[in-house]
Amino acid sequence: MTASDPRRLMPMSFFSELRRRHVFRVAGLYIVAAWVVLQVADLGFESWGVPSSALRFVWIAALLLFPVALVFGWRYDITAHGIVRTPPATGSADLSLKTPDFVILSALVAVAALSGWWTVEQVAGNKDESRENIIARAIDPASIAVLPFATRSSVADTAFFADGVHDDLLTSLAKVMSMRVISRTSVLRYRDTEKSIPEIGNELGVAFVLEGGVQQAGENVRINVQLIDSRTDGHVWAHTYDRALTAQNVFAIQSEIVETIAAQLKMELTAEERRRIGRDRTDNLDAFREYTYGKQQVDIASFAALREAVDHFQRALEIDPQYVLAHAALANTFAQLAVTGAITPAEALAQGQSHLDRAVELYADNPFVQAVRGRYLSLADDPEADAVMKAATVAAPNDVDVLSIYATYLRIQRRGEEALEVLRQALDLDPLSAPLYHDLGRMHLALGQFEPALEAFERIAQLSPGNPYAAHGAATATILSGDLVEAAYWSEQALSKDADDFENPATCVVIYASFGDYESARRHADLALEMGPAEPYPLSSKALLLAMTGETQKAVAMARGALARDLEDRWGSHFVFLRLVRNAALDAGEFDEALALFQKYEPGLFESPPQITAGNLRKAVDLASLLQRAGPDQQATELLHAAIAAYEQQYTLGSANYPLGIAVVDALALLGREEEAVTRLRELADDGWRVLWHFDTNLNPSHDSLRELPAYQDILTLIEADLQRQVDTFSIPDIG
Incomplete structure (x- = not known):
């Protein structure tokens, strides 16, 4: 048989040639050798401390080298004279397949099937791991999660006491700079869990897990703890503490636990860390309990819960006026x-500043105290705020509360990428925190990243079903993306989950009015004013509704009354009030009152150059429309150009503030650049601008020069049609 003989391609001839070239023998020897290597690796890796996952790489190497061995067996023979090329067939040798050959062939088929199955399992496993959002990373050996302490007592408030001990221990551990400590919000989700320690460690990305329990018996307390290596499920250390029930003893136990954990994790506390642990505590257990209750209410974060937190912190301070953390927590609450709108920033400063000052007096170096101090400086627009908060994050890189305060400040300052970095740092410490995901979603919204924002809010719904943050966030995201009918659904959900927040029904008014459901808007306006009769956002939403339904005089009267009372600016309420007064002034040709109100509320717009921000951009254009009629016209032109420049510099289509682009449309129309104005309006409409479109077009005198343009009317028709489509096709969404 020659090399070119086509019969060489016949299956039996091919297998006969494999036999002649000893390929079967090589394959058999390779399989046996690979099996031995895998067994040795399996046993050796465990004794050497090599992660078991490394065994997969030995498998991969064995599979990849198998074809190489077969090629070698085809081309070469191993003889007494060394390795030589396999000679051509002579035709005299018996090349028929024998029983051992069939055995080896069967083994090869089995190896191929096993390899294919193993590969599919690895791919499927990786997909499952991705679906479960498990981060493949090397676990920090200096990382720990402290599970909620079990209570083994019939004493009524032992559970709250155990939570307080647990929380304070976490706070103490977080002061060890070289230790990564998972924050309280995430570990609380494992209360009464049936998951194994390795599962918990894998989900939280920690090397060690501490679990324990608290038992009260009369005037004594027993605290037992055990430290477990989550990678091996092996017990590292355990101890039971029996002491008289005093604050000093409880906190001494916690300090001992911190010292022991640090030693077990092969680290040594610095003198400064030892000094910081325990310095901000109280000596009174009753004050400690009230402080613990207050922190639990802060975690809930609803209007009612925050007010209840204030009561608990105040009671803690009545018991122990020197309690540093209670002073700082009260000021922060x-x-x-003020952020939620329950009180004004001025009221927050008036009620909280004295407590902040006292906390600083008692313990000025405490990072949480400094973070709250920075927050108050930002409320007063003090430029020192940034440096103070940033220094606090450096001093306490494990303190999620400190990181969250700074991230919120960065978001408000529109420093989006910096805020995201701080939030990622916080989420690494508190990966199951709904409030942090809410902050993350809001930050993505500020950057105009609506899909990542919705993913963050979906994560909240998965972590904490029923949490109002998920609905709040989804409502904001869908308002900005122009999906107003869906936004109405989410706003209703937010209202049902946080019934004390009078701003929820006010938001519903704005949304329903935007797509023409005035009956629903009226119902929510009545509810908002019933809940907050003197609050700016309910008043401005009602005034908007009155204007949009033709009750202009009532709307203007409400606006004048609100401006006369110097109410806080909430969610653009000042803009609405000033817009309504401006419209009345332009209609009557009497400008003094309106100009005086603009001067009172936005004095920076009368400077040269005008001081334009996101908060007054639209008011700047409305003021310019007044000045065009009342004079001086040059000042009006300067304002309009400055407003356009400010928008172009700070915002783009797709950013959260893109709705401010309607101010650019107004400015271009007032400057006589109608074609550019219509082009900008079309860009806004295409990008999802829908909220209050009727108020900002048909009821806006700045658009008078645009109304007869067919292209302008086409845009309004497009918006109306899209909103009707939303009404007709809406189905209840699902974000988890």
Whole structure:
């Protein structure tokens, strides 16, 4: 048989040639050798401390080298004279397949099938791992999660006491700079869990897990703890502490636990870390309990919960006026109430500043105290705020509360990428925190990244079903993306989950009015004013509704009344009030009142050059329209050009502030650049601008020069048609 003989391609001839070239023998020897290597690796890796996952790489190497061995067996023979090329067939040798050959062939088929199955399993496993959002990373050996302490007592408030001990231990551990400590919000999700320690360690990305329990018996307390290596499920250390029930003893136990954990994790506490641990505590268990109750309410974060937190912190301070953390937490809660709109920033400063000052007096170097101080400086527009908060994050890189305060500040300052970096640092420490995912979603919204924002809010729904943050966030995202009918659904959900927040029904008014459901808007306007009769956002939403339904005089009267009371600016309420007064002034030809109100509320717009921000951009254009009629016209032109320049510099289509682009449309129309104005309006409409479109076009005197343009009317028709489509096709969404 020659090399070119086509019969060489026949299956039996091919297998006969494999036999002649000893390929079967090589394959058999390779399989046996590979099996031995894998067994040795399996046993050796465990004794050498090599992760078991490394065994897969030995498997991969064995599979990849198998074809190489077969090629070698085809081309070469191993003889007494060394390795030589396999000679051509002579035709005299018996090349028929024998029983051992069939055995080896069967083994080869089995190896191929096993390899294919193993590969598919690895791919499927990787997909499952991705679906479960498990991060493939090397686990930091100096990382720990402290599970909620079990309670083994019939004493009524032992559970709250155990939570307080657990929280304070976490706070103490977080002060060890070289230790990565998972924050409280995430570990609380493992209360009464049936998951194994390795599962928990894998989900949280930690090397060690501490679990324990608290038992009260009369005037004594027992605290037992055990430290477990989550990678091996092996117990590293355990101890039971029996002491008299005093604050000093409880905190001494915690300090001992911190010292022991640090030693087990092969680290040594610095003198400064030892000094910081325990310095901000109280000596009174009753004050400690009230502080713990307050922190639990802060975690809930609803209007009612925040007010209840204030009560608990105040009671803690009545018991122990020197309690540093209670002073700082109370000041921070007042600031949080201002963020939610429950009180004004001025009220927060008035009620919280004294507590902040006292906390600084008692312990000025405490990072949380400094973070709250920075927050108050930002409320007062003090430029020192940034440096103070940043220094606090450097001093306490494990303190999620400190990181969250700074991230919120960065978001408000429109420093989006910096804020995202700080939030990622916080989420690494608190990966199951709904509030942090809410902050992350809001940050993505500020950057105009609507899909990542919705993913963050979906994560909240998965972590904490029923949490209002998910609905709040989804409502904001869909408002900005122009999906107003879906936004109405999410706003209703937010209202049902946080019934004390009077701003929720006010938002519903704005949304329903935007797509013409005035009956629903009226119902929510009545509810908002019933809940917050003197609050700016309910008043401005009602005034908007009155204007959009033709009750202009009532709307203007409400606006004048609100401006006369110097109400806080919430969610653009000042813009609405000033817009309504401006419209009335242009209609009547009497400008003094309107100009005086603009001067009162936006004095920076009267400077040269005008001081234009995101908060007054639209008001700047409305003021310019007044000045065009009342004079001086040159000042009006300067304002309009400055407004356009400010928008172009700071915002783009797709950013969260893109709705401010309607101010550019107004400015271009007032400057007589109608074609450019219509082009900009079309860009906005295509990008999802829908909210209050009727108020900002048909009821806006700045658009008078555009109304007869067919292209302008086409855009309004497109918006109306899209909103009707949304009404007709809406189905309840699902974000988890």
